[in-house]
Amino acid sequence: MQSAQITTSIPILPSETVLPTQPQNVEFKNSLSSRINLFEGFVDQSFSELANPYQPVMPLMQRDSLLGANSYYNSTVSRTYDPSQGHGANNETIHLRSQQQKRKPRVLFTQNQVNELEERFKKQRYVTATEREELAQCLGLTATQMIQTIPWGAVVVSGCMVVYVIFLGFASYSPSFENKNVYGEYRAIAGNYPDLYRGMRSDDSSPNSSDTPVTYDPWDLCDLPKYDVWDEEIIPYVNPNKDPLKDCDRTFKPFTELKNSSWSVVSPNKNLECKTRCHRRKSERQNEISKWNFTQGPVDCEFLEAVCSENKEDVYGYLHSQVIPKPPIEKPKIDTAGLMQFDVFVILLDSLSYSQGKRSLPRTLSYFTNHMDGVIFPYMNKIGENSRPNGIPIWFGKSLEKIDRSLFDEEVIPPDWSHKYFCKTFKDNETNIFSEFHDYGYRTLLAEDWAEGTMNWPNCVGFDKPPIDHFMRPFQNAYERKGQGAPITQKHLKGGKLCRQTHNTLLDYMGQFINAYPDQKKFGWVWAIDLGHNSENGFTHADKDFHNFLIEHRKKLDNSFVFLLGDHGLRFGGVRNTFIGALDVNNPFTAISIPKVLRNATKILEYVAENAKNIQSHYDTRATILDIMKYQSAKSFTETEARQFPEEKGYSYIRKQPSTPRNCRNMPIPLEYCICQFKKSKVPRNTKTAEEIGKALALAVNTQIEDGNFTDSCIKMEWEKTLSLEMYDHQFKGATLYTVTAQMKEPSKAEFKSNVKIVDGKIKVLGMVERSNRYGKTADCIKSEYHRPYCYCKKQNG
Numbered sequence: 001m002q003s004a005q006i007t008t009s010i011p012i013l014p015s016e017t018v019l020p021t022q023p024q025n026v027e028f029k030n031s032l033s034s035r036i037n038l039f040e041g042f043v044d045q046s047f048s049e050l051a052n053p054y055q056p057v058m059p060l061m062q063r064d065s066l067l068g069a070n071s072y073y074n075s076t077v078s079r080t081y082d083p084s085q086g087h088g089a090n091n092e093t094i095h096l097r098s099q100q101q102k103r104k105p106r107v108l109f110t111q112n113q114v115n116e117l118e119e120r121f122k123k124q125r126y127v128t129a130t131e132r133e134e135l136a137q138c139l140g141l142t143a144t145q146m147i148q149t150i151p152w153g154a155v156v157v158s159g160c161m162v163v164y165v166i167f168l169g170f171a172s173y174s175p176s177f178e179n180k181n182v183y184g185e186y187r188a189i190a191g192n193y194p195d196l197y198r199g200m201r202s203d204d205s206s207p208n209s210s211d212t213p214v215t216y217d218p219w220d221l222c223d224l225p226k227y228d229v230w231d232e233e234i235i236p237y238v239n240p241n242k243d244p245l246k247d248c249d250r251t252f253k254p255f256t257e258l259k260n261s262s263w264s265v266v267s268p269n270k271n272l273e274c275k276t277r278c279h280r281r282k283s284e285r286q287n288e289i290s291k292w293n294f295t296q297g298p299v300d301c302e303f304l305e306a307v308c309s310e311n312k313e314d315v316y317g318y319l320h321s322q323v324i325p326k327p328p329i330e331k332p333k334i335d336t337a338g339l340m341q342f343d344v345f346v347i348l349l350d351s352l353s354y355s356q357g358k359r360s361l362p363r364t365l366s367y368f369t370n371h372m373d374g375v376i377f378p379y380m381n382k383i384g385e386n387s388r389p390n391g392i393p394i395w396f397g398k399s400l401e402k403i404d405r406s407l408f409d410e411e412v413i414p415p416d417w418s419h420k421y422f423c424k425t426f427k428d429n430e431t432n433i434f435s436e437f438h439d440y441g442y443r444t445l446l447a448e449d450w451a452e453g454t455m456n457w458p459n460c461v462g463f464d465k466p467p468i469d470h471f472m473r474p475f476q477n478a479y480e481r482k483g484q485g486a487p488i489t490q491k492h493l494k495g496g497k498l499c500r501q502t503h504n505t506l507l508d509y510m511g512q513f514i515n516a517y518p519d520q521k522k523f524g525w526v527w528a529i530d531l532g533h534n535s536e537n538g539f540t541h542a543d544k545d546f547h548n549f550l551i552e553h554r555k556k557l558d559n560s561f562v563f564l565l566g567d568h569g570l571r572f573g574g575v576r577n578t579f580i581g582a583l584d585v586n587n588p589f590t591a592i593s594i595p596k597v598l599r600n601a602t603k604i605l606e607y608v609a610e611n612a613k614n615i616q617s618h619y620d621t622r623a624t625i626l627d628i629m630k631y632q633s634a635k636s637f638t639e640t641e642a643r644q645f646p647e648e649k650g651y652s653y654i655r656k657q658p659s660t661p662r663n664c665r666n667m668p669i670p671l672e673y674c675i676c677q678f679k680k681s682k683v684p685r686n687t688k689t690a691e692e693i694g695k696a697l698a699l700a701v702n703t704q705i706e707d708g709n710f711t712d713s714c715i716k717m718e719w720e721k722t723l724s725l726e727m728y729d730h731q732f733k734g735a736t737l738y739t740v741t742a743q744m745k746e747p748s749k750a751e752f753k754s755n756v757k758i759v760d761g762k763i764k765v766l767g768m769v770e771r772s773n774r775y776g777k778t779a780d781c782i783k784s785e786y787h788r789p790y791c792y793c794k795k796q797n798g
Helices: 032-039 064-074 111-123 129-139 143-149 152-177 354-360 362-370 388-396 419-424 433-439 473-480 502-516 540-552 579-584 596-601 604-611 618-635 688-707
Strands: 094-096 107-109 256-259 262-265 273-283 286-289 303-310 313-321 343-349 443-448 522-528 560-565 590-593 680-682 719-728 736-744 751-759 762-771
Touching: 256 303, 256 313, 262 303, 273 473, 286 473, 303 473, 313 473, 313 502, 343 502, 343 618, 354 362, 354 540, 354 579, 362 540, 362 560, 362 590, 388 433, 388 618, 433 443, 433 522, 433 618, 443 473, 443 502, 473 502, 502 522, 502 540, 560 618, 596 604, 688 719, 688 736, 688 751, 688 762
Parallel strands: 343 522, 343 560, 443 522
Antiparallel strands: 256 262, 273 286, 273 303, 303 313, 560 590, 680 719, 719 736, 736 751, 751 762
16 A cells, blocks of 8 residues: 555546436436436546446546535435525515416515425425415415416426536536646546545535534545556556567467367378377376377367377377266256346456556457446455465355454454365365355356466365366366376467467366356356466456457357456566555456346346445455345345345445445455555654564564474574555554565565554554565475465575
């Protein structure tokens, strides 16, 4: 988190403004649909997802400068036009003229009658015939005079016009009075900022509402980050032309083919001698491998290795995949009669942040947000340091990291599963999202392009018998593990002759899964790890692949729920020293598209667009997937109210979410990962305080190594210098909070980042200590994933 908040603003003027027609005898209501109609002419080019018509965009506005406008938006009080503003205040009588061409005699009213009519109008815009007669009798008038002299409809329409014009002019031009921040131009996402963010009330009933301060605690708020994804400081780290496949042979075609469970040689080269063998899963790290088969024809496995030789030298290796469909599940464990079920597909790109997705995947996101009406969530917050503590909460609903609440004098929330339990115990008996979908009659798929994967790295047992119908692990074992695949096979995805990478194999398998079950419900999850795990520029060249996948399978995907996710952002490299890079690591990409049949028939898109304006977490994504599977499906996706699902930590974002404030204190998000922005000031790094905080950080790292019993393998870290130190402007119960990044002495040169608090001169490190530079293979002497970031092995290989 950085102290500077990027909030530069520029005015956005509508190219065409159309006042929506209001039906007669209908009040002007402060509803979402009315907001969409009012502002459908405004376009925010900074956020391409807002091209989606279900994501209303309002003119750019700064929170403080638009108190009046925003209170108009937020208030539930109906707005009325005060007729007294259109009459002379000092006139004893009011002269009203009929709108007919023929002139009629004037009717004179006393000032008391006029005042009574005005007061009645403020309370009630429309009256029935009976109410009109009673009011006339009370004022000493006839009912005919009431009808002839008070043009109620015209007054209401005029009042709406005046309010709209005043608001439009103020909202359009007020940003021009704001100074621009040095970080560039920012265009806000549509949405109502909570009044507490302003420190002001917006209660229209209070005559001095704009002058009444509100006392609040910044820790109970969430000031969301505002920035340009193409900010100048990020440009040096972005290379859109990087393409590891630029030198591959795009004319090369595979020598072999697997089609309809039969393999054949398709190369015209008659000198080739080709053979194949099947790979099936024996365990998480080992395949059951058949003997080599030289006869072309039928095969009964999903993963087939092909090797061709010429003149007794291997010249070609290839791994084929196919999905062999299983029969329908006749009697699911859960009675699905009456459920409205849809396919669900998840594409997760490891280390993809929100801003990185916007920069790297323009074609994919353009298609996703426009054709598929997808909604992007700019404020997704990770809940763990790396892949596993973010993925496992979605799959199992269990936390793997503690949540340190000591800043608030609250108890530390321990993880649901300890590292030992997670790694040393098979998870077959634990309820997970794959087994639950299967219980609801779905066929399931999981494909990762890493042989260790989310469940196993570096020495965890994972599943004994995976509760998954189609699991791609044998493919990865054959490709990566020594002795599992032929040497030439294990080279074929490394950018040589074949213009093919591991993410292509995942998309191929997912596509085969989609086609294999035209009449059965499906839940598929692919997790692409290789592309962006180690690079800011790993995704750009693959944009066309994801774009093509969405187009190729558009008919199926248009009738499905589709999630595009990241687990976290890029965790290493110099980009983390920038504001955007420091934010990215905690701000994974998230977007969702719902089935076309639900887009207009339900209010789901409205709720998704509204919830996308608030901070969310992976727990909310899990709740959303469960909602699709269990709860909304039972109500034909018409349920709208917020709902707490049993034993779940999040709230579905395809319905309303609770009105309680969403922030890192109320939500299960560790403070060290929180994307909410707090005011901070930079502190000199060469002070005694900076040194003591840096040493406290080194001590916390060494304590982790001691607790893991790795002191014999790992060196003791020693503080060398404090790289950055920022102090939060707001104290909490006398505690001063800092964010620190410190570098250790050689040979490790390790860099660590954490939050610390100082109370009565005592320094306490809060939550997880995060490794902020790459450690590579320097910790290979230990196998604990949790402790590896803190370790530099005493004995280094090579």
